[in-house]
Amino acid sequence: MSRILERLVIRGESADQIITEETAATIHADEDPNFIHHKEYTKMVQGVQFKGFTPKDGVMNFSVPSVGTPGTYYDVRVQLMNYDTFKDYFELNRTQRARKILNGDVRVFCPCLSFLYWGYQYINSRKQTSIRNEPRYPDVRNPKLLGSVCKHLSAVLRVLPFYASDLAKELPEKPSEKAIKNTGVAAGKSPKLPNG
């Protein structure tokens, strides 16, 4: 069982009321190496590719090849929840901001069948870390709620910190003329102070 959900159950709290904060590292740490040969199969995932960034919702898109079906690729998504907070934090350079964003809270999604049918999408929905909500409890395939993500997401979360330079290219170097005019912020200074 996911450590977070386990704690919720021990405390007898309704998980529906709980909002947790989870980073790529904590979700990765919650993976169960033995459940459906997770560790063994994750090692077989090769060739994660960064496909682009969507600033509107702070989502990094990756293409991950299927292990069992050659020629099939999954559009794995990681939503960076701190993107809005840190993208304009000009006291840090672009790479520093990118690292802070990548180390912050995330939400995840993989369109593979495993993510849905083995209960991972449900587990992440309960933890508020799923991009798409899945309310159906996996009572047949994963009633103990083992693990946290499918092998494709596992592969992406493991390498996420290495994409700081790719994300940095998406961040503004300095405040726009419009932002300076509207907020009065001096170039090189942050228009706001984020938490953390």
Ligand SMILES: [Zn+2]
């Ligand atoms: Zn997957």
